[in-house]
Amino acid sequence: MDFSVPEQEQAVADLSRRILGDLSTPERHKQLEADGVAQDDQTWRALSEAGLAGVSLPESCGGGGLGFLAACLVLEEIGRTTARVPFLAPVAAMAVAEFDPQNALLAEMAGGSVLVSPALVEPGRDPADPATAAAEASGGAWLVNGTKQMVPFADRAGYFLVPASVGDGAGLFLVDSSASSVEVVPQQTTSGLVEGRVVLVDAPAQRLGEGSEPVDWLAQRCVTALCAVAVGVVGEALRLTAAYTSEREQFGRPIATFQAVGQRVGDAYIDTEAIRLTTLQACCRLDQGLEAATEVAVAKYWVADGGRRVADAAQHLHGGMGVDRDYPLWRYYVWAKHLELALGGATAQLLRIGDALAAGKI
Known part of the structure; x- marks a missing residue:
């Protein structure tokens, strides 16, 4: 089976990574925090000018004409850099396009000027x-x-x-x-x-x-969008942890060579890949217009349960560096905790999955 991302969507992911990697840096975050600024307008403007804010909106209103997967790939990169931008706005705009395709605001939503x-x-x-x-x-x-x-x-x-x-x-x-x-x-x-x-x-x-279809449509995509952001958050937290434990030495050798540390990082890797896989499954089913309520709940469960374990492991293995605000890991920890509970934590998702099992939908 081919699990590779299509060429157009991969180009979207690459462009997002370049823009966010250049602009949403740890130094930029420190400056915004020092200035008391909650939203990074410069980064949002750059994403909008590159067409990424409206990448999944129809071409007729100035959007990119791609599917939900493209939007989720942008969101993953937002999570990877903890960019302070309104990442659910493009998903909400998709709902407007889906259920009111002639709405006069869509062009401004695609351009990022109307949130x-x-x-x-x-x-x-x-x-x-x-x-x-x-x-x-x-x-x-x-x-x-x-x-x-x-x-x-x-x-x-x-x-x-x-x-x-x-x-x-x-x-x-x-x-x-x-x-x-x-x-x-x-x-x-x-x-x-x-x-x-x-x-x-x-x-x-x-x-x-x-009817209620638009509500379900929006809720499922917003939950999946949060999962896509979480993919980037836990992925970068894991990368930082792997790099740190490879460089930090105790008893004359890197702590990554200690069995307990290696096991903890290995478990975090498994959780990270589970979050990535279940999110991709939910995203692709929604993109194809298939029933995906259970897949969305499964993905959010992994974000809540597995994401918490990744964040805890990353902070634990960093020791005091994990809470040092001059080091970027703390942002990934608080974002992971935010995403764990947003729109329903692990228990809420298990109840949804249980209801689906009881109803014979799985």
């Missing part, structure tokens, strides 16, 4: 089963009420994609963040990634598509 952020989180609820957010038709329009938590880059988003209950079902709604009935309250995160609480009070909205 749309998925507002999926209600504590204790599945993203596809909203409860606190509700929508109702009013005079030929839609009004949305409710609160969403942990909305990524909420302070920069021009629009939010909000799942909301509609009668006995759910719908996906596009809400303008500049409306007076929309309030954004900043939320602090341990990872430094910008998030916010979005409060909607009779907020005017546009419904995308019909």
